Amino acid sequence: MDEYLDSYAPVALLALVGVLIVGGGFLANRLLRPRQPNAAAGKRDTYECGLDPVPGGWAQMHIRYYLYAYLYVLFAVEAVFLFPWALVYLKAGLAVIVEMAIFIGVLALGLLYAWRKRALTWQ
């Protein structure tokens, strides 16, 4: 058990070094910077490229985007499976090609269903 945990020692060390660098940076900033507070009007406003800031940082995203995000994730995951497959399919023969065709076919089926149910048109 101890040996097992020992193998994680470099990770812990790295985490510690990370904390030290960031913390040290903040500490050095604090020690070196001049202390001259100035409460001019507008100093704490959000910076927006010279324009007057529009009130409120909270904007509601439209719920319709979820469908596109959802379909995107689906096909991103498919691509992850395609990469290792692309390395071996020439050697492994027909069975592997058919299997991948089935896999993509099932995903395409989902897209087809979404299209037929008019989920892809912006209402």
Added chain:
Amino acid sequence: MPELKLPDIDYAALLPMLILFGAACVGVLIEGFVPRSVRNMVQLVLSLAAMVAALVFVIRRAGEVTAENAATIGGAIMIDNMGLFMEGALLVLGLVSLLLFGERTLERGGAFVPHAAVTVGSERDREQAVDSGATEVYPLALFSLGGMLMFVTANDLLTMFVALEVFSLPLYLMCALARRKRLLSQESALKYFLLGAYASAFFLFGVAMIYGFAKGVDFRAIHEAVRGSETSPTLLLIGLALVAIGLLFKIAAAPFHVWTPDVYQGAPTPVTAFMAACTKAAAFGALLRVLYVGFDGAKWHFTPVLGAVAVLTMLVGAVLAVTQTDLKRLLAYSSVANAGYLMVGLLGGNKDGLSSTLFYLVAYGFTVIAAFALVSLVRDADGEATHLSRWAGLGRRSPLFAGIFTFLLLAFAGIPLTSGFMAKFGVFGAAIAGDQTWLVIFGVLTSIVLAFPYLRVVVMMWLSEPGETTPSVSIPGVLTSAVLGIGTVATLLLGVLPGPLLELADQASSFIR
């Protein structure tokens, strides 16, 4: 680059699952391209045909299982006798409950709406309330059932986890599709989803712990690590506890049962019947495999803990069933208590415990599907009238259905000549043989408590005067009648002539490691 080695795939052994998944994909296509007017019929016929075909292949496989041909896809799936029995049982119970999905005569458009997530009371929600109904439930049910088949035959914990998600996700959605009482339905789906996701996370974390202990996730590696490992069992115990929590959630054992009454009440009644029979059977199939195949060496560790859980489950289910005023909630708590009795059989250990648990699952499944079929018949203008007071005097108005329901409740209570008696007798006998007498004592005591709510319903139906508000019993369509008939006859037959199924369960009660 090393040579790529493909695992051997025995397609004949996997055919039942493949048929279900394939039919579900075809069902999705039907949703897109077949005209709405015939869709329900096409979907129903396709689903039933797929299940029957899958069942045929399960039966054809039954005599051919050997230690060599049981494991397939690189040992990810194990089609042994026990797995085949569970597959067959799930398919039969799924087939019966699917008939309830198809019922369209009780209500215009059936029990389901097309859009689960539409805000209740909005314009679109009112539109879909009078809509001709949704048929997406058929592919969803097929996906779910296919996942259950995979769940009970999974030979490693990761496959089991994937199967758990495959069968759970469609169920979450199906819970939200009730045509009446939309808000309750959506609430039940959300609760089931959140708690189910939580339980899945527990399961997955447990798998990680067990991998740390056994250096593998397949049951043979776990079995060998449990027996021979000299490392401290801390990781094993944590992992087993977490995996067990994930599974106990699915079988609705206390203290992981809190979702059951809300979900059973809010879900459309056909879906509730499907869940009560099939989900419970699938989860028990997986729990049996995990405990008997993977962790049998840790028996001394898990038996007392799971025994305590079983006792708590029986007590909570029985006592809270007494206080219920809604029939679906009452049946939900009864289902919790039955999970406790099933655990008594499971903890009885050895072959008897296994076969009696299998028998119980099938017997209980038939009875509970028929009971929910009857609940779906007692209706008024607002849909199903599930409040207990509304059932008062039902025996005067429709003696036939009140009689059938009385019989089913007596079966739940475990009265002789019903399957409930044989099932309880089996699990308690196995527990006594396995030196778990304390569980049997609690089992018998809670059975007595549990008889009270059942008999109260019987008394209300027959001895109370029918009031102004007693709803009428709808004339069931062919499908619901068939479900009622099958469920009731099975309950009677398994009580009078349990021999064939007992024998089958006995033959099935062996795992291959």
